[in-house]
Amino acid sequence: MQSEIYPEDARTRKFRQRPHNRYWWYKLADTDYIPPVYGYLTDEEWSIIDQWHTDSGEQFENPGEITVPGISMLLGLIGGNGVSRIVQCGHYAGYSTLLLGFMLRRMGKPHSLFSIDIDPDVTEYTRSWVEKAGLSDFVHLEVSDSADPAIPEKAEQFLTGKPQLVFIDSSHQYAHTFRELDLWYDVLPVGGLCVLHDVSEFARSFDASGEGGVKKALNEWAEKNGVQCFTMNGFVENSPPDDLVYRDGCGLGLLQKV
Numbered sequence: 714m715q716s717e718i719y720p721e722d723a724r725t726r727k728f729r730q731r732p733h734n735r736y737w738w739y740k741l742a743d744t745d746y747i748p749p750v751y752g753y754l755t756d757e758e759w760s761i762i763d764q765w766h767t768d769s770g771e772q773f774e775n776p777g778e779i780t781v782p783g784i785s786m787l788l789g790l791i792g793g794n795g796v797s798r799i800v801q802c803g804h805y806a807g808y809s810t811l812l813l814g815f816m817l818r819r820m821g822k823p824h825s826l827f828s829i830d831i832d833p834d835v836t837e838y839t840r841s842w843v844e845k846a847g848l849s850d851f852v853h854l855e856v857s858d859s860a861d862p863a864i865p866e867k868a869e870q871f872l873t874g875k876p877q878l879v880f881i882d883s884s885h886q887y888a889h890t891f892r893e894l895d896l897w898y899d900v901l902p903v904g905g906l907c908v909l910h911d912v913s914e915f916a917r918s919f920d921a922s923g924e925g926g927v928k929k930a931l932n933e934w935a936e937k938n939g940v941q942c943f944t945m946n947g948f949v950e951n952s953p954p955d956d957l958v959y960r961d962g963c964g965l966g967l968l969q970k971v
């Protein structure tokens with residue numbers, strides 16, 4: 714049935730028709746609406762996100778962006794709490810960077826996202842979109858290994874303080890993720906948050922080293938350091954998203970500095 718609030722031509726409606734697997738969320742039985750993470754954007758901001766989907770689909774076989782459930786959790790944490798000092802490990806083609814940047818601009822928080830990626834080419838691509846979106850005052854892109862011990866100091870300089878939230882979505886490798894957790898947990902203030910994508914049983918297969926991925930790193934790191942961690946969909950091996958409440962079968966992890 715045609716919705717008056719979300720007419721057929723509104724924003725993500727056309728994504729339901731697109732064949733690439735990156736559009737899976739928009740085709741679920743229960744998600745025939747514009748998700749709030751796009752609904753609040755201005756027409757100009759939405760136009761950037763819309764164009765970015767088209768262009769990144771032409772430039773990359775798989776633009777590798779986090780899911781609508783994942784970005785919804787992140788933006789909820791940030792927008793609901795005035796969080797203004799954020800580190801992202803892994804920006805790839807720039808999806809999360811643009812959406813985080815738009816939220817931080819709306820919140821009036823310049824110098825608020827320090828984002829790291831080891832790949833200079835994807836960083837240049839993301840930089841072009843950050844500039845096009847007018848987000849250069851809000852976002853810094855750094856080419857580096859996100860577990861490099863020299864990086865937190867640079868991040869603190871840009872953010873003018875310690876990061877309050879670190880989002881890890883980078884190598885998906887067990888050993889590297891363990892090092893990221895050691896590095897970034899240490900610099901968080903008490904109460905600070907670390908959010909990790911790809912913590913499910915299913916996402917273990919993303920670890921090219923075959924050592925157990927983010928899930929194993931997070932669980933072992935939390936046990937070793939006596940820190941509680943919470944994982945959504947950690948148990949998921951291969952469930953269809955329509956059967957899940959938190960729809961992203963790759964899962965999301967949360968650690969709080971105590």
Ligand SMILES: C[S@@+](CC[C@H](N)C(=O)[O-])C[C@H]1O[C@@H](n2cnc3c(N)ncnc32)[C@H](O)[C@@H]1O
Binds near residue numbers: 806807829859883884
């Ligand atoms: C899944 S993508 C990130 C997607 C992004 N967060 C988004 O939602 O749009 C993972 C990125 O991590 C980067 N990466 C892989 N290993 C890394 C490392 N050791 N240090 C920093 N970045 C790394 C890759 O180059 C890739 O761009």
